[in-house]
Amino acid sequence: MTLMDTAVWDGLIGSGRTDGDGWTQGSAGTQDVVEPATGENLGTVGLATGDDVRSAATIAAEAQKEWAARKPEERAAVLRRAGQLFEDRAEEIQEWIVREAGSIPPKAGLETHIAANECFDAAALPHHPTGDVLATNEDRWSLARRRPVGVVSVIAPFNFPLILSIRAVAPALALGNAVLLKPDPRTAVSGGVVLARVFEEAGLPTGLLHLLPGGADVGEAVVAAPEVAVVAFTGSTGAGRAIGETCGKLLKRAHLELGGNNALLVLPGADVDAAVSAAAFGSFMHAGQICMTTGRHLVHSSLYDEYVEKLAAKAAALPVGDPHTEQVAVGPLIDDKQAQHCEDIITAAVEAGATVAAGGTRDGRFVRPTVLTDLDRDNRAWAEEIFGPVAPVMRYDTIDEAVALANDCEFGLSIGVLGDVGTAMDIADRLDSGKVHINEQTVSDESQAPFGGTKSSGNGSRVGGAAANIESFTETQWVTLRSTIAGYPF
Missing domain, CATH: 3.40.605.10 (Aldehyde Dehydrogenase; Chain A, domain 1)
Structure with missing residues (x-):
């Protein structure tokens, strides 16, 4: 047996x-x-x-x-x-x-x-x-x-x-x-x-x-x-x-x-290719159905255009399908209700002025990895936990602005900071989050490490x-x- x-x-x-x-x-x-x-x-x-x-x-x-x-x-x-x-x-x-x-x-x-x-x-x-x-x-x-x-x-x-x-x-x-x-x-x-x-x-x-x-x-x-x-x-x-x-x-x-609506901060001078790889994993792993999923991408203006272009290309190339019978990177959402919720968030985001740089479509319980730009802080895709494969991206100009945007969230579960370690260490002291990962994306867990969050997390x-x-x-x-x-x- x-x-x-x-x-x-x-x-x-x-x-x-x-x-x-x-x-x-x-x-x-x-x-x-x-x-x-x-x-x-x-x-x-x-x-x-x-x-x-x-x-x-x-x-x-x-x-x-x-x-x-x-x-x-x-x-x-x-x-x-x-x-x-x-x-x-x-x-x-x-x-x-x-x-x-x-x-x-x-x-x-x-x-x-x-x-x-x-x-x-x-x-x-x-x-x-x-x-x-x-x-x-x-x-x-x-x-x-x-x-x-x-x-x-x-x-x-x-x-x-x-x-x-x-x-x-x-x-x-x-x-x-x-x-x-x-x-x-x-x-x-x-x-x-x-x-x-x-x-x-x-x-x-x-x-x-x-x-x-x-x-x-x-x-x-x-x-x-x-x-x-x-x-x-x-x-x-x-x-x-x-x-x-x-x-x-x-x-x-x-x-x-x-819950969590976790931020990934990409600092000026960061390796864009490495950052995009980390970001795609953070947002699209398990179709975004993780409390630690990267739900907000904060990218310095000097890197923003290149980052969006490469993240959109990465999202478009990820295979989506049945993980039991196909070699895919992204499987289905858990049920029709969750898939519909994700589609509704994307639709509402576009109606509020967001641009779809990649994805944005749904086939049953499968939602294509999606990259959204041109959002403001009140856009649902930015403000809410989506629990789907959606990567909203926003630009910032100063470190103070990046910290304020990262902390401007009801949740405080996990934050990633990519780039110069010294700058990232200074930023970490200013973040209200249960976990801070420097030069890693937001999804990480080990049995011997403390796990939890602040605020509504x-x-x-x-x-x-x-x-x-x-x-x-x-x-x-x-x-x-x-x-x-x-x-x-x-």
């Missing part, structure tokens, strides 16, 4: 039950798994309801107690085996990412590579120091120790379904928690079934990881379940605000990684690296110890 044999999970949810089979019927029925490039049905996944979530949360809370009490080496071993499975079964997993998420094969390969690293890095967390010895004014020992939060809900999006699930699931489990995982229904296999099967094969005890695909009602339930202490959400800013509001009312921690770096993961998925408990019972004046 292969890891992703549909006979195991087709039409089911990962119940995490402790009474035997970890797969069961979802109370909301099933949903087809649709290949965005062709519309072909690849199988079915089960759909959960709020009642399924509440049952899963109860099971998870009970199973978590025993898991947290396990020896650190036992939890670490499960994470190491999971990482090895992501490597050993990479080809099988990547085919699902290509077909279900519309990813080109190199992007699918990146997802399995990072998933393995997330597990290997998480495997070190159980042996990480769990506290501090504190100074005290009393005749006692004073300690601060880290303990698992209990049950963590992970809500993940469609665009990088495996990475954006595993980066929270792996450290949460490693630190002794149970997890309720709600993937986007459009990528419930790549962002859900894959993880459930990997951890099942890795020997994770039952009851600890529950796969709960579904709509907004399931999302609300995994946030509201009383057993859940922390919610890790990656997705749109609108949904993130709603989750943050609910968590605030319920006094739960919310780790929110939200989220509430800070909540994942990546031991410090962020421990902070995210544990609570601090104060403990004092005396050799004899203390005396009191009562």
Whole structure:
């Protein structure tokens, strides 16, 4: 039997039950798994309801107690085996990412590579120091120790379904928690079934990881379940605000990684050919469906005309098509709604005065890589996160103007600066962004690096690296110890 044999999970949810089979019927029925490039049905996944979530949360809370009490080496071993499975079964997993998420094969390969690293890095967390010895004014020992939060809900999006699930699931489990995982229904296999099967094969005890695909009602339930202490959400800013509001009312921690409209600054004197290559990757990788996508190109006037000409030529030359059957650079958008949204943005941009230097056309779910010029700050293509393969380009004359334009955005996720390193370092100190990449484009992620944004891009770096993961998925408990019972004046 292969890891992703549909006979195991087709039409089911990962119940995490402790009474035997970890797969069961979802109370909301099933949903087809649709290949965005062709519309072909690849199988079915089960759909959960709020009642399924509440049952899963109860099971998870009970199973978590025993898991947290396990020896650190036992939890670490499960994470190491999971990482090895992501490597050993990479080809099988990547085919699902290509077909279900519309990813080109190199992007699918990146997802399995990072998933393995997330597990290997998480495997070190159980042996990480769990506290501090504190100074005290009393005749006692004073300690601060880290303990698992209990049950963590992970809500993940469609665009990088495996990475954006595993980066929270792996450290949460490693630190002794149970997890309720709600993937986007459009990528419930790549962002859900894959993880459930990997951890099942890795020997994770039952009851600890529950796969709960579904709509907004399931999302609300995994946030509201009383057993859940922390919610890790990656997705749109609108949904993130709603989750943050609910968590605030319920006094739960919310780790929110939200949208972005990221700027790429091209400095005077920059190598235009190299800059255009970086820019095309930043804007057109995975058809622009990345929170870190380069959504705004700021180019010095001395380079502007050459940059636009070469970026337009690069966009026009990129092959677009089905990444499963053709060697392409750009695949489909995830569904008709997203493709229509992208087309609407381009149309509105042109009506507001923008010029199409390349692309601008749509064929079903395929949108040609598009370069737009002659925009102002209020143009929708400049001001909004598009989540499509669109590169709006604007010129600037001074460094102060470039910094002001880069910061003039509701988001603060990622910014790239291309050109003279000294100038770029000075600029970096003035940028309001969770990530700044000098002589790189805006899309970058590593399992050991902090990831997060400012302003409407989220509430800070909540994942990546031991410090962020421990902070995210544990609570601090104060403990004092005396050799004899203390005396009191009562």
